[in-house]
Amino acid sequence: MLASALETYESWDLKKLSIPSRSRLYQLQPVGIGTPLVESLTGYISRLAEAHCVTPKALISRELVSFIPKTYKTTNLFEMRSLTGALNGIGTMALDLVTVLESLTLRSDLRFLSLLTWAGIFPQRRLLRARRAWCPYCYEEWYSSKDKVIYEPLIWFFEAVKFCHWHNQSLCQQCPHCQRQLPPLASYSRPGYCPYCLEWLGVTDNYPFSDKALPSKEEIIWQKWVIKTIGELIANTPHLPKPLQREIVAQAFCRYVNQFTEGNTAAFARMLDIPKNKVWMWQMGKVLPELNVILKICFTLQVSVLDFFTQETVKENYSQSPAIPQNQLGDSITKKLEVKFDSDRTQQLLEDLLQNNQQPLPMTVVAKRLGYPKRILYRHFPELCRAISAQYVKYMKESRIKRIEQCCEEVKQAVKQFYTEGIYPSEAAISRLLAKPGCFRDKEVRNALRAARREIGLEP
Numbered sequence: 001m002l003a004s005a006l007e008t009y010e011s012w013d014l015k016k017l018s019i020p021s022r023s024r025l026y027q028l029q030p031v032g033i034g035t036p037l038v039e040s041l042t043g044y045i046s047r048l049a050e051a052h053c054v055t056p057k058a059l060i061s062r063e064l065v066s067f068i069p070k071t072y073k074t075t076n077l078f079e080m081r082s083l084t085g086a087l088n089g090i091g092t093m094a095l096d097l098v099t100v101l102e103s104l105t106l107r108s109d110l111r112f113l114s115l116l117t118w119a120g121i122f123p124q125r126r127l128l129r130a131r132r133a134w135c136p137y138c139y140e141e142w143y144s145s146k147d148k149v150i151y152e153p154l155i156w157f158f159e160a161v162k163f164c165h166w167h168n169q170s171l172c173q174q175c176p177h178c179q180r181q182l183p184p185l186a187s188y189s190r191p192g193y194c195p196y197c198l199e200w201l202g203v204t205d206n207y208p209f210s211d212k213a214l215p216s217k218e219e220i221i222w223q224k225w226v227i228k229t230i231g232e233l234i235a236n237t238p239h240l241p242k243p244l245q246r247e248i249v250a251q252a253f254c255r256y257v258n259q260f261t262e263g264n265t266a267a268f269a270r271m272l273d274i275p276k277n278k279v280w281m282w283q284m285g286k287v288l289p290e291l292n293v294i295l296k297i298c299f300t301l302q303v304s305v306l307d308f309f310t311q312e313t314v315k316e317n318y319s320q321s322p323a324i325p326q327n328q329l330g331d332s333i334t335k336k337l338e339v340k341f342d343s344d345r346t347q348q349l350l351e352d353l354l355q356n357n358q359q360p361l362p363m364t365v366v367a368k369r370l371g372y373p374k375r376i377l378y379r380h381f382p383e384l385c386r387a388i389s390a391q392y393v394k395y396m397k398e399s400r401i402k403r404i405e406q407c408c409e410e411v412k413q414a415v416k417q418f419y420t421e422g423i424y425p426s427e428a429a430i431s432r433l434l435a436k437p438g439c440f441r442d443k444e445v446r447n448a449l450r451a452a453r454r455e456i457g458l459e460p
């Protein structure tokens, strides 16, 4: 037989294939990680149970319980219905459950379905609500769409969030069929359904929408801002290099007190309409303010909660495509993701600012004026930004020295004036006379007072 007539058959490759390790539970993809509409951990458990065709109770009692180390075993978990909200939060319950679920699904991103990353920053009080809240219109929309998943967004659990930003409707907190309030996770939980009467929670005739008083214009503006800033916060959680530490709260307050009121805590507190000692305690890091308070402060300062705490800590990492379509994101956030960066023009403007240094500005204000987040400016022009910032710090230092010198001089004059009028030159009396009454917080000014009194023999 001729060699050319022989056919070569495919040979077997006997090399061993590398088989990735198998997960005990399905590696179900969470919805919307890295977006404002990220899924909640309790909602994920309901979906995971549904994917395995079991109830959450069965999933937890048969699979998870033996790995949960603490006293709250399965049966207890469902008895503590209102506490199941803690699973989305910042405490050990959330941490234990995330650890177990991550090891059983071999996923490493489930912590972003809770607020664990923010555990060092926010106190538990009034952070998340103890009962479920939902938008029936969102459920209805996801139900009738072929490619959308019905799930429970984390943002619905925030106590401060009362609205659905996308449908301009108040979130519902009572089943329209059995009139009960629903725990975040129950034995028969299923996204979009009541775990008690098992009825659908999307739009039905049973909802008493018309009974509700319409929200005021101010309430709508406030809620839209709250949703936008909380959305930004949870969307950026996966981009943070590490969980934030408690110290950054005090640092943030010090930074903003310096920036807005030149280090005057009392003036800063007055501006925000908050007692001075509270602001001082936050500045010293002795107490953490609740999220509701932070929201009000940030709203007044017109800065997002994320920027308030992180400044340059957040990595600009928007290149990851969101798991949910863009049209489900808030308008403003979508715009932010798509913003185009005009490099040449920005560089020119930054250079101009650096040269025209009559009144240097802090980088936060520069960023606001140029219309880009500060971290983007730092990423593109680190040296220019650092130079502008250094110029501002130098200017602030010099202004402080000038201000103190002026105060010392005024104090000296005031002491002399009181002496000739036969009045004791007390700190309170002089404060009333001065242009800047708060100036005695500087030790240099207090020393000047002592020296002036000493000169006229009132102090040893």
Ligand SMILES: [Zn+2]
Pocket (backbone or CB within 6 Å): 135, 136, 137, 138, 139, 164, 165, 166, 167
């Ligand atoms: Zn909605």
Ligand SMILES: [Zn+2]
Pocket (backbone or CB within 6 Å): 175, 176, 177, 178, 179, 180, 194, 195, 196, 197, 198, 199
């Ligand atoms: Zn019901």
